[in-house]
Amino acid sequence: MECNRRAFIRRMGTAGLISTSGIAPAVWSRAAAAAGGSAADRILVLIQLAGGNDGLNTVVPFADDAYYRARPGIGIPETSVLKLNDTLGLHPQMAGFQELYDEGRLSVVQGVGYANPDRSHFRSMDIWQSARLTVDGSLDGWLGRALDRSIDRHVGTVPAMALGNERLPLSLVGHKVIVPTIRDLATYRLQLGPQPAVNGGLFRSTIGAYVEEQQSGERQLEFLRQATDAALTTADSIQQISQEYRETVPYPASDLADKLKLVAQLISGDLGTRIFFVSLGGFDTHAQQQQSHQALLGELSSAVRAFSQDLKGHGHSDRVVVATFSEFGRRVAENGSLGTDHGAASQLFVVTPGQQAGIHGRHPDLNQLLQGDLRHHTDFRSVYATLLERWLEIPSQPVLGQQFPLMDFI
Amino acid sequence: MTVADSRRVLKPYPRSGRWTEIEAGHLLRRAGWNSGPDEMRRAAAEGLEATLRRVLNTQAETTEFTQASDLLYRVARETGEIDNLKAWWLYRMVNSVNGLTEKMALFWHNRFATSYAKVRSVEHMADQHELIRRHALGSFGQLLRGMTQDVAMLIWLDGNANRKRHPNENFARELMELFSLDVGNYTERDIQEAARAFSGWHVRNDVFWFNRLQHDDGQKTVLGKTGAWGGRDVVELCLSHPACPRFLARRLYETFVSRTVPETALEVLAHRVEVHKYQLRPVLGELLGSELFFADEARHALIKSPLDLVVGSLRGLEVRPNLDNVVRVLRELGQDLFEPPTVKGWEGGRMWISSATVLQRANVAAELAFGEKLGQPAEPLQVLKRFEVEGDGEICGHYARMLLGRQPSEGLQRRLVDFYSEVQGDRSAKVRRLLHLIMTLPEFQLM
Numbered sequence: 001m002e003c004n005r006r007a008f009i010r011r012m013g014t015a016g017l018i019s020t021s022g023i024a025p026a027v028w029s030r031a032a033a034a035a036g037g038s039a040a041d042r043i044l045v046l047i048q049l050a051g052g053n054d055g056l057n058t059v060v061p062f063a064d065d066a067y068y069r070a071r072p073g074i075g076i077p078e079t080s081v082l083k084l085n086d087t088l089g090l091h092p093q094m095a096g097f098q099e100l101y102d103e104g105r106l107s108v109v110q111g112v113g114y115a116n117p118d119r120s121h122f123r124s125m126d127i128w129q130s131a132r133l134t135v136d137g138s139l140d141g142w143l144g145r146a147l148d149r150s151i152d153r154h155v156g157t158v159p160a161m162a163l164g165n166e167r168l169p170l171s172l173v174g175h176k177v178i179v180p181t182i183r184d185l186a187t188y189r190l191q192l193g194p195q196p197a198v199n200g201g202l203f204r205s206t207i208g209a210y211v212e213e214q215q216s217g218e219r220q221l222e223f224l225r226q227a228t229d230a231a232l233t234t235a236d237s238i239q240q241i242s243q244e245y246r247e248t249v250p251y252p253a254s255d256l257a258d259k260l261k262l263v264a265q266l267i268s269g270d271l272g273t274r275i276f277f278v279s280l281g282g283f284d285t286h287a288q289q290q291q292s293h294q295a296l297l298g299e300l301s302s303a304v305r306a307f308s309q310d311l312k313g314h315g316h317s318d319r320v321v322v323a324t325f326s327e328f329g330r331r332v333a334e335n336g337s338l339g340t341d342h343g344a345a346s347q348l349f350v351v352t353p354g355q356q357a358g359i360h361g362r363h364p365d366l367n368q369l370l371q372g373d374l375r376h377h378t379d380f381r382s383v384y385a386t387l388l389e390r391w392l393e394i395p396s397q398p399v400l401g402q403q404f405p406l407m408d409f410i
Numbered sequence: 411m412t413v414a415d416s417r418r419v420l421k422p423y424p425r426s427g428r429w430t431e432i433e434a435g436h437l438l439r440r441a442g443w444n445s446g447p448d449e450m451r452r453a454a455a456e457g458l459e460a461t462l463r464r465v466l467n468t469q470a471e472t473t474e475f476t477q478a479s480d481l482l483y484r485v486a487r488e489t490g491e492i493d494n495l496k497a498w499w500l501y502r503m504v505n506s507v508n509g510l511t512e513k514m515a516l517f518w519h520n521r522f523a524t525s526y527a528k529v530r531s532v533e534h535m536a537d538q539h540e541l542i543r544r545h546a547l548g549s550f551g552q553l554l555r556g557m558t559q560d561v562a563m564l565i566w567l568d569g570n571a572n573r574k575r576h577p578n579e580n581f582a583r584e585l586m587e588l589f590s591l592d593v594g595n596y597t598e599r600d601i602q603e604a605a606r607a608f609s610g611w612h613v614r615n616d617v618f619w620f621n622r623l624q625h626d627d628g629q630k631t632v633l634g635k636t637g638a639w640g641g642r643d644v645v646e647l648c649l650s651h652p653a654c655p656r657f658l659a660r661r662l663y664e665t666f667v668s669r670t671v672p673e674t675a676l677e678v679l680a681h682r683v684e685v686h687k688y689q690l691r692p693v694l695g696e697l698l699g700s701e702l703f704f705a706d707e708a709r710h711a712l713i714k715s716p717l718d719l720v721v722g723s724l725r726g727l728e729v730r731p732n733l734d735n736v737v738r739v740l741r742e743l744g745q746d747l748f749e750p751p752t753v754k755g756w757e758g759g760r761m762w763i764s765s766a767t768v769l770q771r772a773n774v775a776a777e778l779a780f781g782e783k784l785g786q787p788a789e790p791l792q793v794l795k796r797f798e799v800e801g802d803g804e805i806c807g808h809y810a811r812m813l814l815g816r817q818p819s820e821g822l823q824r825r826l827v828d829f830y831s832e833v834q835g836d837r838s839a840k841v842r843r844l845l846h847l848i849m850t851l852p853e854f855q856l857m
Contacts, residue, residue: 158764180766191776206829224852231768
């Protein structure tokens with residue numbers, strides 16, 4: 001029903017991030033992984049920009065008059081943009097991303113979308129998350145399917161986590177794997193009961209010793225014993241992480257930064273999780289776009305920058321790729337309320353360890369619009385295929401239903 | 411009965427077979443949602459036959475229960491809040507004397523997994539639920555027929571599909587793959603032809619509407635049979651396909667006995683499903699009273715679902731639950747009623763278990779033992795008095811048997827006794843600590 005959806009979007013916009021219950025997952029038995037560079041070590045962090053990010057004001061084609069003609073009110077002046085090259089510049093609030101670009105770690109992937117774009121948030125988000133252009137009843141996500149298919153590789157671990165979401169994002173919904181959601185590390189601990197100082201230790205040591213020692217001939221029981229043993233051990237590790245972790249750079253004070261810091265801690269804790277999903281909401285900027293959009297881009301840029309520096313400080317840079325996505329871009333022409341309406345194609349960012357960064361794909365022609373929207377030239381599933389195959393080493397064709405051409409930002 | 415037939419019967423559990431609180435507990439946990447100690451005791455005293463009769467036949471509920479249930483249901487429908495519908499169903503699971511009906515309602519909910527997240531109407535979800543309840547222990551055939559015209563199901567399977575792209579092919583596919591035959595027993599062509607038969611099966615103004623103009627009434631060949639099939643005919647073709655009884659038998663076996671399904675057992679059970687013409691009550695009666703149900707391979711073979719765990723514990727510990735918090739906890743553990751993750755329902759089994767959920771389950775145990783957010787358990791000292799349990803060893807043995815459904819091993823018993831004697835606090839507090847420990851054991855996750 002319409003009113004429910006509007007309320008939902010509003011909630012997502014103002015609250016930004018919805019906290020949830022949940023406990024951090026933990027590793028079961030870590031497969032001995034080759035030191036660095038092995039697919040088993042690689043991590044993908046996805047940042048959903050919920051609401052439909054205005055890509056045109058994020059990476060600005062400042063050399064194109066058509067841009068300023070379409071956006072007399074909200075266009076970003078050439079003097080303000082953070083230039084990436086002769087024709088494109090970042091929104092002025094994205095200094096962090098400019099630094100990443102200068103370091104050769106930021107890829108801007110342009111013209112991303114899909115055929116017959118749907119301008120409904122839910123429908124389009126379902127399309128991006130399920131990687132299916134026709135959403136049928138199966139309602140699973142591309143990462144969920146990828147995890148189901150690679151289940152042998154991560155039996156026992158929790159291969160993916162969503163942070164700060166009420167409901168598990170569709171991307172991560174699979175048929176076999178359960179992906180948990182986390183709010184914070186503090187909740188991931190074994191409850192010891194009232195007055196833990198008095199009896200907590202005895203409880204912990206009793207259960208700990210039992211699951212460690214008491215092997216059983218019963219298959220199901222043995223499975224559960226091992227699961228419990230691993231869970232307890234990892235709860236300890238997580239508590240240790242949360243006490244001992246020292247960020248190597250200060251994180252900005254923002255929800256996204258808090259979440260990415262949590263991700264950094266979990267990566268450091270070596271728990272075997274390979275995919276992290278966080279969400280930043282509020283991008284549905286129909287009116288008075290400038291202020292809210294700049295705040296969001298600032299939050300995105302500074303949080304990701306701090307995150308990447310912190311990872312570097314802990315020696316994890318080489319293992320982590322960060323990618324953003326949004327359900328659609330926004331219309332080229334501004335509307336009457338100094339905002340923009342739902343559009344189609346847009347750009348997305350990928351932060352990679354390697355030096356293949358840069359601008360990928362040409363900017364869609366502002367004079368060749370599709371009903372007022374940018375035309376896509378790159379199917380978003382090519383981006384997914386690249387992330388799956390080149391980074392996570394999971395064959396993409398069975399997950400996406402067909403083979404999409406791989407890109408070279410990785 | 412022919413000689414062949416006599417081999418295809420589920421051998422009943424012998425009258426002389428062992429029947430103690432352990433066996434009674436096994437039945438009451440599987441056929442319902444576990445029971446409190448009094449009921450276990452009564453079942454042990456009454457014997458298998460009487461207990462089975464009680465389990466299978468609809469018993470009268472108390473006035474209090476009926477009034478509370480009706481009120482909660484009305485609230486749910488009138489407010490249109492799905493959490494209220496969840497609370498209503500949970501109330502029934504925790505308090506109903508007809509646990510098997512609730513268990514089968516969940517079984518069907520999982521089979522015909524439809525989610526409020528997409529349907530977004532409490533009315534439609536409740537209507538579907540009522541359809542399920544009507545046939546929960548009745549005819550699978552009737553249920554399947556009803557489901558194919560159920561509004562929530564039609565909305566769910568159309569989903570956000572573009573109407574120009576064969577919406578009913580999805581419907582036809584799920585009908586065969588998930589609702590009646592299992593993969594491998596039909597071809598893509600069968601689905602396409604069946605989809606033609608379902609053309610015109612629409613929803614208009616929130617009710618099922620057969621749009622005659624959109625219906626393809628030509629000849630179709632489905633599952634080897636040719637005719638001018640309509641949707642109803644396709645359902646009958648599925649029901650009369652030999653894979654269908656096996657499909658149902660397998661699901662029943664996996665739900666009530668074990669996830670390891672031997673071919674011989676499957677064959678016999680499928681035969682019984684056929685003989686009873688898909689009527690659930692007699693089939694379940696035979697299954698739950700059978701030798702293989704009580705065999706060693708079947709004991710402690712199932713991993714408790716979040717509902718088994720939580721509702722079972724609430725009943726076992728005689729807790730007056732805080733329903734809203736229970737709904738929340740179930741969601742965290744991965745089983746949110748009326749919101750299954752996908753059309754395939756909750757996979758269950760080992761998929762319930764991850765490091766995260768193990769910890770969560772342990773923490774639910776803490777909440778239950780120390781009586782915080784989920785509700786207060788019956789005062790342990792009263793329970794012990796009722797059962798005349800005195801010494802440390804007796805107390806540990808009693809609770810281990812009651813909660814784990816088996817005699818604890820020597821090693822476990824020793825650890826429990828050591829723990830119980832060392833732990834600090836008055837007797838009531840010590841027992842709660844013991845409960846917490848027992849419910850954290852891996853054994854407690856099995857039923």
